[in-house]
Amino acid sequence: xxxxxxxxxxxxxxxxxxxxxxxxxxxxxxxxxxxxxxxxxxxxxxxxxxxxxxxxxxxxxxxxxxxxxxxxxxxxxxxxxxxxxxxxxxxxxxxxxxxxxxxxxxxxxxxxxxxxxxxxxxxxxxxxxxxxxxxxxxxxxxxxxxxxxxxxxxxxxxxxxxxxxxxxxxxxxxxxxxxxxxxxxxxxxxxxxxxxxxxxxxxxxxxxxxxxxxxxxxxxxxxxxxxxxxxxxxxxxxxxxxxxxxxxxxxxxxxxxxxxxxxxxxxxxxxxxxxxxxxxxxxxxxxxxxxxxxxxxxxxxxxxxxxxxxxxxxxxxxxxxxxxxxxxxxxxxxxxxxxxxxxxxxxxxx
Numbered sequence: 525x526x527x528x529x530x531x532x533x534x535x536x537x538x539x540x541x542x543x544x545x546x547x548x549x550x551x552x553x554x555x556x557x558x559x560x561x562x563x564x565x566x567x568x569x570x571x572x573x574x575x576x577x578x579x580x581x582x583x584x585x586x587x588x589x590x591x592x593x594x595x596x597x598x599x600x601x602x603x604x605x606x607x608x609x610x611x612x613x614x615x616x617x618x619x620x621x622x623x624x625x626x627x628x629x630x631x632x633x634x635x636x637x638x639x640x641x642x643x644x645x646x647x648x649x650x651x652x653x654x655x656x657x658x659x660x661x662x663x664x665x666x667x668x669x670x671x672x673x674x675x676x677x678x679x680x681x682x683x684x685x686x687x688x689x690x691x692x693x694x695x696x697x698x699x700x701x702x703x704x705x706x707x708x709x710x711x712x713x714x715x716x717x718x719x720x721x722x723x724x725x726x727x728x729x730x731x732x733x734x735x736x737x738x739x740x741x742x743x744x745x746x747x748x749x750x751x752x753x754x755x756x757x758x759x760x761x762x763x764x765x766x767x768x769x770x771x772x773x774x775x776x777x778x779x780x781x782x783x784x785x786x787x788x789x790x791x792x793x794x795x796x797x798x799x800x801x802x803x804x805x806x807x808x809x810x811x812x813x814x815x816x817x818x819x820x821x822x823x824x825x826x827x828x829x830x831x832x833x834x835x836x837x838x839x840x841x842x843x844x845x846x847x848x849x850x851x852x853x854x855x856x857x858x859x860x861x862x863x864x865x866x867x868x869x870x871x872x873x874x
Contacts, residue, residue, distance in 0.1 A: 527679045527724055528732040529672070529872070530686075532843040533613035534720040534836070535606045537694075540578045543569055549583045550712075557704065569713045573803040573824070577716030577831040579696045580606075586696050592758040595697045599635030603692045604644045606719035611645060611690055614721040618730075620686065622649040625723075627678050627687035631660040631667035631835045633752070634693045634759065641692065664750060665799055666862025667691060667835035669870055672722060673738045679726035686727070692719040693834040698752065698759040707763040714802045716831030720839035732846070733856070733872040737786050741778045743770065746865035762863075768804035771861060775812055778867045779857070786871055792855060796820050797845055797872075799838040799860035800827035835862075850874045 550569055554562045579586065580602040607630065615622060628651065630641040640659035645651065656678070663670045671689035679685055695715035700708050725732070743749075749767055752759040783789060796813065800806055800823045809820055822844045830840060838860045845856065851874065858870040 525680050525683055525726055526728060526734045527676045527726050528730055528734050529722060529842070529846070530725050530730050530732040531614045531617035531723045532720060532839055532846050533610050533617055534718065534840050534843055535610035535613065536830075537578045537580045537602065537606060537717045539580070539582045540576060541583055542576050543572070543574055546583055549587050553587050553701075565709050568709060571803070572713040573806070573827055574714055574716070574831040575828050579717045580694045581696060586699055587701065589701055592756065595758055596635050599694045599697045600637050602694065603632065603635065603637070603641055603719070604648070607641055607645060607690045607692050607721070608648055610692075610719045610721040611649070611688055614688065614723050618723045620723065622651050624686055625651055625655060625688050626682070626685040627656045627658075627675060629658045629660060629671040629675055629687065629689045631663065631671045631689065631691045632693055633661060633664050633667065633834060634695050634698055641690070645690070662863075663835070664862035665801060665832070665834045665837070666860045666864075666866055666868045668720070668799070668838045669858055669860045669868040670862075672724065672735070672858075672870060673740075673868065675724045676735045676738065679724055683726050685725075687724045689722040689724070690719070691721075691836040691839055693717060693836050695832075695834055698761060700755070700757055700760050702757070703760060706765065707761045710802075711761040711763055714827075714832045716833050718830055718833035718836045718840065720836045720843065722839060722842070733874045735870055736873050737782070737871040739782045739869045741774070741867040741869070743774060743865040746770065747863075749863070749865045751863040768802070768808055770865070771805055772808040772812070774867070775808070778859070778869065782869050782871070788855070790816055790818065793818070793857055794854045795845055795850070795856035796823070797838065797841050797856050797858040798823045800824065800832055800841070801861060802832060803827070
């Protein structure tokens with residue numbers, strides 16, 4: 525039973541600024557800090573390989589003293605609108621109506637909603653009353669691929685069904701005003717807000733890359749590397765500086781056995797559809813695969829244009845590949861990393 529990705533569509537929040545226009549706000553935030561530290565922080569923003577980012581709030585609001593309640597209320601209000609718009613775009617691309625969906629998965633880690641986002645979409649779009657729903661809330665940056673894996677397994681067991689995966693994130697709503705740690709600073713420098721939706725199908729006559737295989741790889745004793753701490757002021761980022769090197773150390777064990785299980789080598793892969801976690805992680809991937817003639821240009825471009833939008837980001841990369849109308853037989857690997865620590869992979873064939 526083949527399961528295919530039939531469409532991907534993004535939705536951007538209404539506020540946007542180039543990084544150079546954010547620097548004055550960062551300087552104001554750093555008032556009272558030691559001059560050498562200020563220069564270091566500004567350099568982190570300038571060298572993050574992010575030229576622009578989008579947000580559910582304007583820069584002035586990000587640096588205002590607001591409560592967790594206020595930020596989370598804004599997150600919930602905007603997440604519903606972003607999700608609805610991106611899902612309608614994805615359905616339009618796939619020539620479908622909302623009532624054609626049988627399974628809905630929503631993924632997010634940057635705010636709290638109960639009922640979850642999918643419940644609001646069911647009511648706003650009048651999805652089927654017997655639609656199967658699954659909210660995924662704690663997989664972080666890996667959740668975009670996690671959602672696709674769960675949808676694929678549902679569709680594999682249910683022929684002639686369709687699923688939607690919607691990833692919506694607002695890392696700017698987690699910025700901690702009184703936290704001058706490197707984790708808070710680096711996350712502010714690389715993250716942006718965004719939303720994307722994916723439509724998958726087990727109808728055999730529909731067009732799109734087929735999911736040939738999938739895998740999860742878990743790093744032992746790495747719970748401390750990435751995640752959030754729930755504070756009175758909101759969700760405080762955990763981002764260990766060892767993340768890029770740890771990924772580099774494990775990369776061969778993530779990629780090569782996965783390929784071998786499918787009788788493939790890296791030379792057989794035409795497209796690398798990787799989550800742009802940050803500049804250092806991208807450099808790690810380029811160092812490993814650049815000599816083999818493989819590039820991650822689309823991944824780098826998504827980071828440059830939008831920043832790291834947590835779970836939604838790899839879907840922005842995937843949309844670029846879907847829009848290229850790739851030749852039949854081309855193969856690609858989707859890959860993302862998230863808290864746990866874990867890597868999640870998908871093998872695609874057009």
